[in-house]
Amino acid sequence: MNFIPKSIQRAIEAFSKLPGIGSKSAERLVFYLLKKPTADLQDLGQSILQLKEGLHYCDVCKNLATETRCEICKNEQRSARVICVVEDSLDLIALEKTGSFKGLYHVLHGIISPINGVGPDELTIVDLIERVKQGQVEEVIFALNPSMEGEATAAYITRYISPYSVKITRIARGIPVGGHLEYADNQTLKRAMEGRGEY
Amino acid sequence: MNFIPKSIQRAIEAFSKLPGIGSKSAERLVFYLLKKPTADLQDLGQSILQLKEGLHYCDVCKNLATETRCEICKNEQRSARVICVVEDSLDLIALEKTGSFKGLYHVLHGIISPINGVGPDELTIVDLIERVKQGQVEEVIFALNPSMEGEATAAYITRYISPYSVKITRIARGIPVGGHLEYADNQTLKRAMEGRGEY
8 A cells, every 4th residue: 555645544544443333434535635725624734633622521510511510400500400411422422402301410431331440439330329329319310222231220320329229210212202112122112002101 | 503602613624625524423523532642642643734744746646755766666676667656645555555566657647538527638648658668668468447537547647658568568457355256246257257367
């Protein structure tokens, strides 16, 4: 590949390290960028270099923030009595976009997964227990992915917070809107039936 | 979306401008980068900023190069008597990877496409005609995509180079290796039959 200029090779390599981008896609992205004005390259390059600048975790919910408290925790319109527990910030964003939740969050930054070597101490579980301990919290909602790891993490946390007379719930598992019963797996159908609500 | 720090929003926007990357993929890429060490971010960011540095077009074939001549045109092992005409550098890379072509290239940097407002003057066709005029070239191979635009571009160039007693060929159109006859379209099958070779 010595017929490709070094700067192009280097960019292709850097792009192909990103998840979901193979070497062919990386090539296409780089040659797309080569056709763009330098200002566009500046824009993308600088945004990556400055991505982590001034970022830290919110003191309360551990979400990414630019100050000691994130925008959600600072918002007095939101109820500090309900905490929604999510695996990472992407899940928080997905829930926030629905606009249907008016409480606060707690970002675990991962999930208990012995296979991947992630134990409870790698996560922000201690901070969550501390928040519940303070007594203001009335409900903890688990919005974790419906997987083995998600279940295990919820079970682990429940063991530590149940003594504090707090309501513990989980988001519903069932047929996705627009989905088809006939294509749903057994477990999903079973959960959908168990979690049925009044019409 | 004001609950997402500005630097993250900016990076998501910049990524989602890339072809094939929607807003969801952009979010996922940015949050992936946030978990990576700063050195990795530096690597990607700098490679984008420095992508165009020191790059210009090869004097001969118009491929991207770091000097006045590209590595392929400088290589004396390659025959200057055969020129393979490609639409862009990505096609050149794809052909180079096969290792089956030992001549030189000519990169058009596009294809004649009236719908997209690309005429012959936007491309490097004049330079190609000039190369043929010099008399050293014995064969011009069109390796253009088998589309209306590809055909039109080849026809246009042929009109100008045919007076110079040069052999004009095109790469074969037919069934791709591993493909199935039953799924091939009419045109492809027709071309495959016409272009049949001895067994």
